[in-house]
Amino acid sequence: MKHSKKLMGVAVLAAGALALSGCSSSGNGGGGDDNVLTLWHFESETSAMGIAWDEAIKTFEEETGATVEFEAKAFEQIRSTASQVLNSDEAPDILEYNKGNATAGLLASQGLLAPLDDAVEEYGWDDMLAPSLQTTARYDEQGVMGSGSYYGIPNYGEFVEVYYNKDAFAEAGLEIPTTMAEFETVMQAFVDKGVTPLAESAAEYPLGQLWYQLALSQADRDFVDAYQLYTDDVDFEGPEITYATETVKDWTDKGFISADSTGLKAEDAGTSFINGTYPIFFSGSWWHNRFTTEITDFDFGTFLFPESEMAPGSAGNMWVIPERAQNKELAEQFIDITMRPEIQALIGNNGGVPVAADPADITDEKSAELIANFNTLTERDGIAFYPDWPTPTFYDELNAGLQELLNGTKSPTEVQQQLGENYQSGVDDIVG
Numbered sequence: 001m002k003h004s005k006k007l008m009g010v011a012v013l014a015a016g017a018l019a020l021s022g023c024s025s026s027g028n029g030g031g032g033d034d035n036v037l038t039l040w041h042f043e044s045e046t047s048a049m050g051i052a053w054d055e056a057i058k059t060f061e062e063e064t065g066a067t068v069e070f071e072a073k074a075f076e077q078i079r080s081t082a083s084q085v086l087n088s089d090e091a092p093d094i095l096e097y098n099k100g101n102a103t104a105g106l107l108a109s110q111g112l113l114a115p116l117d118d119a120v121e122e123y124g125w126d127d128m129l130a131p132s133l134q135t136t137a138r139y140d141e142q143g144v145m146g147s148g149s150y151y152g153i154p155n156y157g158e159f160v161e162v163y164y165n166k167d168a169f170a171e172a173g174l175e176i177p178t179t180m181a182e183f184e185t186v187m188q189a190f191v192d193k194g195v196t197p198l199a200e201s202a203a204e205y206p207l208g209q210l211w212y213q214l215a216l217s218q219a220d221r222d223f224v225d226a227y228q229l230y231t232d233d234v235d236f237e238g239p240e241i242t243y244a245t246e247t248v249k250d251w252t253d254k255g256f257i258s259a260d261s262t263g264l265k266a267e268d269a270g271t272s273f274i275n276g277t278y279p280i281f282f283s284g285s286w287w288h289n290r291f292t293t294e295i296t297d298f299d300f301g302t303f304l305f306p307e308s309e310m311a312p313g314s315a316g317n318m319w320v321i322p323e324r325a326q327n328k329e330l331a332e333q334f335i336d337i338t339m340r341p342e343i344q345a346l347i348g349n350n351g352g353v354p355v356a357a358d359p360a361d362i363t364d365e366k367s368a369e370l371i372a373n374f375n376t377l378t379e380r381d382g383i384a385f386y387p388d389w390p391t392p393t394f395y396d397e398l399n400a401g402l403q404e405l406l407n408g409t410k411s412p413t414e415v416q417q418q419l420g421e422n423y424q425s426g427v428d429d430i431v432g
Contacts, residue, residue, distance in 0.1 A: 039093065039095065041072070049156060057070065059343075093321065116152070116321065130355075136315050158313055158315075162281075163280070180217070208399060209282065217307055261406060275297075310384040311377055311383070313386075
């Protein structure tokens, strides 16, 4: 039985927001200078996006003659005040904003973001974005991602892959595994040497991503669409989730995952890989640049999870244009500059994951490997989003369930039942 997408609470908010914004659809809110582009984002100056976008600002000013007034904002600052600010005369012309139903989708449904369909057609941005990357850029009238108008344009991506300690592998005579059986053989080889292979955290995201990856290894796109987009019911006792839950338990029992991970956070897992305590870490591309700069005692490499066509990941955060922006056309021009090959190459050569780079422009060896893995996923429609996305509370609920699985207070069946109830309750609150 399929769910109807009836976000009644969001629809009421949308109607109220439209009434409050009045004639904001004219795009003349804000009262700013027609030759000044006001821009907000929350990337650091030394991050891949910060470096690339700084260059994009210079190019924009040279080509348009307009001036960019940039304001650095904290992620939480933008997230917590967006609805109020974007419905006022203080709205910027363009800003970086988080993707997803609860963020960009909500603002779009409230009438606070300008639809970008005409600009997408004019500049051809849809040709630069793989279908799975477009999912988080489009929202229907109820704020559900995957269909409807474009309300944002991402120019970088993110995904989850396997990081491994090359030196530790070489010392043990191990090679990159290409099958699940080989992967388990590699991990068992480390256990036999008295080493726990997987750096993990169950208090925060890494273990939840591994659980989802294991489910994806048994899944197809229909499963992902049902899980993420509510196109059908999700069976938490079906083969995908059963395999994931039982495998996490099995790997814990075998010593591949430490039961002590229940009390560890993502930072703990990441730094334990950096210091060489664990030889394998399964997590996001956002760690890549940090590993490049902080790992000094060994060489590391990456590979995609064996025997899986899909992996957790998505387009990155997006450029959005407020409905009350003064200079929408200038904002569209700026977005287009950030999609150019030279700007995309800056993202790629500084540890980011560009969405439209020419591989020949990526000169850094580790960055080239990272981007090749991402391109492999996008070419086979393998971006499958994240396990906690479907409901606002599922991140904490998933972590709690996996903690009980690791410490043995609940069986895999009991954890699946608990997670299934949590998931369905959250989805029912959204879709009715």
